[in-house]
Amino acid sequence: MLTIATGNKAVAAAVKEAKPAVVAAYPITPQTEIIEQIANYVATKELDTEYIPVESEHSAMAACIGAAAAGVRTFTATSSHGLLYMHEMVHWAAGARLPIVMANVNRALGPGWNIWAEHTDAFSQRDTGWLQVFVGTVQEAYDATLMAFRIAEDERVVLPVMVNLDGFSLSHIMQSLETVEIGNFIPPHHLTHALDVNNPMGYGPMTGPKDYFRFRWDIERSIRDARTVIQETEEEFARRFGRKYGPTEDYRCEDAEVVVVSVGTLGKEAEVAVDVLRKEGVKAGSMRLRWFRPFPDLDLKGREVVVIDRDYSFGFGGVVAASIRAKTGVECYNVIAGLGGQEVTYDDIAEFVRTRRIGEEMWFGVSE
Amino acid sequence: MYEIRIHSRGGQGGVTAARLLALAAFRDGKYATACPFYGAERRGAPVVSFVRIDDLPIKVYSQIRSPDMVVVLDASVMDTVDVLQGLKPGGTVVINSEKPHEFPGFASYNVDLTGIALAENLAIAGTPIVNTPFLGAAAKLGIVSVESAKQAIREMFSDERNVKVAEAAYEEMVI
Amino acid sequence: MLVIPACCTSVIQGMYPNTAFNVPVYNIAFAAAAACASGMSRAFRSQGKKTNVIAYAGDGGTIDIGIQALSGAFERGTDFLYICYDNEAYGNTGMQRSGATPLGALTTTTPVGKTEFKKDLDAIVAAHNPPYMATASSAYPLDLYKKVKKALSIPGPKFIHIMAPCPPGWRYDSDRTIEIGKLAVKTGMWVLWEREYGKLTVSGPSKTAMKKPQPIDEYIKAQGRFKAATPAQIAELQQAVEQNIERIRKEEEGIC
Numbered sequence: 201m202l203t204i205a206t207g208n209k210a211v212a213a214a215v216k217e218a219k220p221a222v223v224a225a226y227p228i229t230p231q232t233e234i235i236e237q238i239a240n241y242v243a244t245k246e247l248d249t250e251y252i253p254v255e256s257e258h259s260a261m262a263a264c265i266g267a268a269a270a271g272v273r274t275f276t277a278t279s280s281h282g283l284l285y286m287h288e289m290v291h292w293a294a295g296a297r298l299p300i301v302m303a304n305v306n307r308a309l310g311p312g313w314n315i316w317a318e319h320t321d322a323f324s325q326r327d328t329g330w331l332q333v334f335v336g337t338v339q340e341a342y343d344a345t346l347m348a349f350r351i352a353e354d355e356r357v358v359l360p361v362m363v364n365l366d367g368f369s370l371s372h373i374m375q376s377l378e379t380v381e382i383g384n385f386i387p388p389h390h391l392t393h394a395l396d397v398n399n400p401m402g403y404g405p406m407t408g409p410k411d412y413f414r415f416r417w418d419i420e421r422s423i424r425d426a427r428t429v430i431q432e433t434e435e436e437f438a439r440r441f442g443r444k445y446g447p448t449e450d451y452r453c454e455d456a457e458v459v460v461v462s463v464g465t466l467g468k469e470a471e472v473a474v475d476v477l478r479k480e481g482v483k484a485g486s487m488r489l490r491w492f493r494p495f496p497d498l499d500l501k502g503r504e505v506v507v508i509d510r511d512y513s514f515g516f517g518g519v520v521a522a523s524i525r526a527k528t529g530v531e532c533y534n535v536i537a538g539l540g541g542q543e544v545t546y547d548d549i550a551e552f553v554r555t556r557r558i559g560e561e562m563w564f565g566v567s568e
Numbered sequence: 569m570y571e572i573r574i575h576s577r578g579g580q581g582g583v584t585a586a587r588l589l590a591l592a593a594f595r596d597g598k599y600a601t602a603c604p605f606y607g608a609e610r611r612g613a614p615v616v617s618f619v620r621i622d623d624l625p626i627k628v629y630s631q632i633r634s635p636d637m638v639v640v641l642d643a644s645v646m647d648t649v650d651v652l653q654g655l656k657p658g659g660t661v662v663i664n665s666e667k668p669h670e671f672p673g674f675a676s677y678n679v680d681l682t683g684i685a686l687a688e689n690l691a692i693a694g695t696p697i698v699n700t701p702f703l704g705a706a707a708k709l710g711i712v713s714v715e716s717a718k719q720a721i722r723e724m725f726s727d728e729r730n731v732k733v734a735e736a737a738y739e740e741m742v743i
Numbered sequence: 744m745l746v747i748p749a750c751c752t753s754v755i756q757g758m759y760p761n762t763a764f765n766v767p768v769y770n771i772a773f774a775a776a777a778a779c780a781s782g783m784s785r786a787f788r789s790q791g792k793k794t795n796v797i798a799y800a801g802d803g804g805t806i807d808i809g810i811q812a813l814s815g816a817f818e819r820g821t822d823f824l825y826i827c828y829d830n831e832a833y834g835n836t837g838m839q840r841s842g843a844t845p846l847g848a849l850t851t852t853t854p855v856g857k858t859e860f861k862k863d864l865d866a867i868v869a870a871h872n873p874p875y876m877a878t879a880s881s882a883y884p885l886d887l888y889k890k891v892k893k894a895l896s897i898p899g900p901k902f903i904h905i906m907a908p909c910p911p912g913w914r915y916d917s918d919r920t921i922e923i924g925k926l927a928v929k930t931g932m933w934v935l936w937e938r939e940y941g942k943l944t945v946s947g948p949s950k951t952a953m954k955k956p957q958p959i960d961e962y963i964k965a966q967g968r969f970k971a972a973t974p975a976q977i978a979e980l981q982q983a984v985e986q987n988i989e990r991i992r993k994e995e996e997g998i999c
Contacts, residue, residue, distance in 0.1 A: 203723075204587075204594045204602075226808070227839040227852070236839065236851040243854040253840055253852055255807035256774060281749075281772060285808075311770055313753055369629050373603035374590050465629040472627050545630040579911060693967070694916035 205377040207341045207370040211277065211303045211363070212237035214345035216247050217382040218301075221272035224252040224263035228282040229315045230367040231305040235277055257282040261289035261300075268298035269403065271394030273349065276300070279367060280307035280321045287325065293360045294329030294419060296404055297393065299352030300360040302330075303345065306464065306510075307367040308540040316541020317366040319463055319511040323492075323519045329419045331361040331426055332493040336449065336468045338375035341365050343443055344490075347433050350386045354433075356425045358391070366464040368541065380441050423494050430491065447496030449488040452478065456485025458553055459500060462508040463489050463520060466538055466549070470508070473549035484553055495523060500530045506556050508549070510538035517561060533557055537564035569622040570711070571632040575651045576641035576698075578613045584724070585641060585699035586617035592703060592712035592720035593621040601626050614645045621711070637711070640664060641681065641698050662705055664698055679705050679741040687736070688729045700730035704737030714738065744769060744794060746783060748776040748809060750801035751834045776800045777812035777825060784823045795824065795895050802829040802843035806864045817871035817900045824894050824901045827864065828881075830909035838912040846980055847972030849914075856971040860983070868902045869938070876902040877937035882924025883948050890937060897939075906933045914967025923965055931956035931984045934991055943994045953988055 205213065212234050215223070225235040241247035250267075254260045257278050264274040278286065283304055293300050308318035322332060331351065335341045341363070348361040365371055395403070407415065430447075438444040451471040453459055460470045467488025477484040487498070509518025516522060521534035533556040538544045542565060552564075572589065576582030583604040590602035604617045618632045637660040640651050652671060655661070661671050664681040685696035700721050707717040721730045744767040747753060753770060757763045771779040780798040787794045800809060805827040813825060832850045833839040840850040842862035849856055868876055875897045879887040887905060894901040908924050910917035927933035928948050935946035945953055959981050963969045972980075 204591045204600065227833050227836045229836050232836050232839060232851070236837075239852040240854050255810070255842065285772075285774065310772070312759065313749070313770060368603075368605075373601055373629065374587050375601050375626075376594060376599065468627045469629050543630055545633075546628060693910060693914055694918075 201379045203377055203379070204374050205338055206233065206372050206374050207335075207338050207365045208233035208305070208372065209237055210338045210342040210377050211345050211365070212241070213377070213379055214342045215275050216241050217346060217380070218273065218275070218349045218386055219247065220249055220275040220301075220349075222250045222252065222264065222267035222274045223276065224254050224260045224267065224274070225276045226254050226257050226260045226278070226282060228257070228279045230307060230371045231277045231279040231282070231303070233371070234303055234305070257286040258289055261286040261293060264300045264302075265289065265293055265296060265298055268293075268300050268391070269296065269395050271389070271391040273353070273389045274298075274300050275302070277303040277305070279305040280309055283321050283325065284309065290325050290330065291328045295415070297358045297419075297422075298360060299349075299358055299389070299391070301345065301348045301352055301363065302360065303363045303365065305367045305371045306364050312540070314540040315367065317369045317464070317510065318539050318541070319364070319509075319519075320539075322362065322364045323511050323513070325362065326493060326519070329359060329423065330493065331357070331359055331423065331430075331491075332364060333361070333491050334364040334463045334489065335370070336465055336488055336490075338370070338373070338377050339443070340445070341370065342377055342379065343437065343441070343445065346380070346382065346386065347437055347445075351426065351429055351433050353387070353389050353391075354429045355392070357422050357429050359419065359422055359426065364464070369465040383440070385436070385440060427494050427496070430494075445490065447489075447491045448498065449490060451486040451488075453485035453487055453499075455483055456503055457483040458504040458506060458556070459485045459487050460506045460508065460549060460553060461487045461489055461498075461500075461520065461524065461532070463492070463510060466508055466510060466544060469544065469546050470549050472546035473553070476546060476550045477553055482553065489520065492523075495527055498524060498528055500524065500528055504556065504558055505530055505532035506535065506553055507532045508535045508537050508544070508552065512536055512539065521561075531559050533559070534561040535564055536561065569620055569624075569626065569628075570637070571635045572619040572621075572637045572639060572711070573632050573635040573654075574617040574619070574639040574641060575645050575649060576615050576617075577645060578615050580615075580642055580695055581697060581699040582615050582641050583617050585639070585702050586619045588699055588703050588720050588724060589619045589706055589712065590621070591723060592706070592716040593619075595716035595719050596713050598623060599626050603629075605631060614649050635659065637662065639702065641702065643669075660709065662702075662709070664702070677705070677709070677741060677743070679737050681705070681737060684733050684736045684740065688733050690727075690729050690733055697730070697733070700725065701733040701737035704734035704739075705741045707734070708738045708741040708743060744783075744796060746771055746776050746780040746796065746798045748798075748800050748804040749773040749835060750799075750804050751828075751830070752799060752801075754835060773804055774808045775812055776804060776809055777816035777821075777823075779812075780823045780825070781812075781816040781819065781821045784821055788822060796822075798823060798825045800825070800827055801834060802827060802831060802864070803833040803841040806842045806862050806867075810867070813868070814871065817868065817873055817902075821900050822898055824891070824903065826891075826903045826905065828905045828907040829864075830907045830912055831861070832909075832912050834909055834912055838909075846983075847969055847976035849968045849971055850912075856973075856976070865904055868904075871900070872941070873902055874899040875937070875939050876904075877946075878904045878906070878933065878935055880906045880924045880928060880933060880935060880948075881908065882906075882921045882928065883935065886935060886946055886948060893937070893939075912968070914970075915965055919965065923962070926957075926962045926965065928952055929957045930959045930962045931988050932959055932962055932980075934987065936991060936995075943991065945991065945995055953992060956984065956988060959984055
């Protein structure tokens with residue numbers, strides 16, 4: 201079905217296809233449209249799900265954990281402070297090895313209440329063991345949410361997946377959307393360690409120093425195996441539904457001498473900047489980073505790299521630039537831009553490239 | 569790419585106007601995006617929405633700086649907002665008003681969307697619905713086709729009066 | 744000073760660099776108003792200051808996500824005033840249901856009407872035996888004013904629960920807010936009272952309703968959010984009103 205929809209509505213439409221048995225959620229701008237649409241699907245009986253309007257985000261994740269532990273497919277959505285409020289339970293969900301899928305609508309953190317797009321919220325959860333993917337279009341929000349369920353529930357993974365979309369810049373923007381008949385793309389969910397009165401176990405009890413680290417290694421081993429699962433899933437998705445995805449979305453990178461790396465909608469705006477630069481004779485390319493956990497291998501050798509971080513780790517640096525530096529050894533020009541929804545246009549991005557100083561960090565809009 | 573900026577106040581359906589327009593353009597086979605610029609929800613505060621229509625995929629997400637058309641759904645916002653800011657020379661202004669407004673250097677059209685809505689008693693919590701009639705005005709200006717305008721309205725609203733007011737605006741608007 | 748969590752007031756206060764208030768306003772995270780106020784109050788008292796610390800929150804931030812902090816602050820006997828203005832939903836984010844949403848009401852997350860009753864916030868607060876608590880209404884500003892003044896004159900944790908009708912959320916024309924507020928009182932859907940050191944007194948505007956409340960139908964019909972409420976739900980609401988009035992009457996008369 202071909203229609204036009206907002207990022208939020210696209211996520212909800214994908215959830216409808218995936219048919220989770222339990223959705224527990226709490227409202228927060230700019231996520232609210234997701235849960236309102238799901239409530240509507242439940243009311244009109246288009247979706248047969250137990251919808252729990254919980255009293256806080258901490259409870260939302262706790263409820264999802266309880267439901268997932270019972271062996272059913274679950275979903276929740278949040279943003280910014282909501283994500284932070286459930287932080288302890290976000291850790292818990294991964295540690296409990298539960299394939300929960302959560303949409304996180306990226307939004308800046310207060311104080312200074314700010315409801316606009318920023319990635320610090322998601323990156324603040326990067327150590328939790330959740331898989332993290334960042335989308336750049338409404339169609340991708342739909343597709344990635346569908347794939348998230350399959351990836352999370354794969355027996356080689358069994359870890360929760362966070363699908364990130366930019367607050368307002370993507371959550372509230374209308375673009376074309378092709379919905380699919382999911383068929384058996386997401387296999388029925390079978391959690392091998394589901395609660396079972398006929399097989400009584402203790403779940404997550406006190407675990408001493410001799411044993412605990414092995415569970416942590418288990419998580420890491422699974423998240424490494426997830427790379428294969430992600431690739432297989434994306435290839436199968438392409439076969440069935442015709443849209444190809446990878447760890448990054450590369451635009452005119454093949455012969456690029458300078459590559460702009462960014463996340464979310466900035467990664468699409470960057471493609472327009474690349475076209476502007478190419479007309480000027482600059483061999484630019486855009487690499488939109490989609491998967492952040494597990495962190496992918498990036499092909500950046502031999503090019504100059506401009507990294508736009510729509511986030512910051514105080515006292516350290518832009519999270520994406522630091523990750524790239526750590527993983528590839530490639531030095532970059534790190535632009536901190538878009539915090540709190542700061543407007544960044546393709547002209548600005550082109551100018552970042554033109555004025556790049558490799559090895560330096562630049563806060564867009566701040567004069568020293 | 570054709571860029572439209574819509575001015576209104578929170579609670580008047582300006583965001584929905586953008587979505588309707590984008591949907592209609594999409595049904596015409598074009599690429600279209602619609603987005604609001606939100607503050608936190610506040611009835612009565614000036615609100616801006618953006619629509620982009622193009623024959624090629626639209627990859628721009630930043631705000632429209634030089635619109636081809638400006639739409640003013642509530643003329644009172646002009647007291648505090650410069651609705652003409654950035655409007656391309658020779659660009660179009662469509663204003664919800666009974667009387668014509670002159671904007672030197674721009675093509676200006678007025679249509680009484682409020683009056684049309686009230687004639688059908690089309691209002692929510694006392695606020696007349698001006699976004700569906702606006703679609704009729706947009707069709708008259710050739711931004712979207714009449715068929716797609718009606719289709720878009722019917723896709724988003726079940727009350728057929730919404731189509732009637734769009735037709736009324738189409739008729740009433742003088743090109 | 745005001746301590747405000749995420750709520751409608753977060754928007755009403757205005758955006759940086761302006762503030763609409765002429766008292767200091769401290770913005771804090773959604774769940775934390777009462778806890779933040781708690782720390783603030785103790786800090787002022789440690790400095791020998793008598794500054795009034797007032798937590799000013801919506802129903803969602805009080806009865807759902809804020810209940811833990813509220814309970815803790817009251818249990819510790821914190822010297823502060825907590826004001827909850829109740830528009831019976833999450834207003835700031837667009838009217839999703841909260842624990843304070845009444846039975847049968849439409850919200851964006853209860854598209855066919857809420858199937859649970861409104862959580863009794865006053866009973867929860869009363870369980871902490873505060874020295875002063877009261878209900879109030881935006882339709883009776885003088886009554887509210889007096890209650891705030893009285894509350895601020897009493898040491899310890901105080902609570903005022905204000906009914907705040909919301910035109911877009913409750914779906915009525917915005918020039919009827921006072922009328923709707925008064926209807927709530929006339930029908931007994933909202934009873935104005937105060938409880939001072941455990942002694943309950945019904946407030947003036949509610950005295951008539953206590954004796955002869957109007958049927959709630961006019962109140963229900965005036966609001967679009969109740970258009971999906973079934974006759975059975977309306978009957979339940981009516982019955983709940985009668986039971987509440989009876990309970991309040993008995994308490995006021997000293998019968999238990």
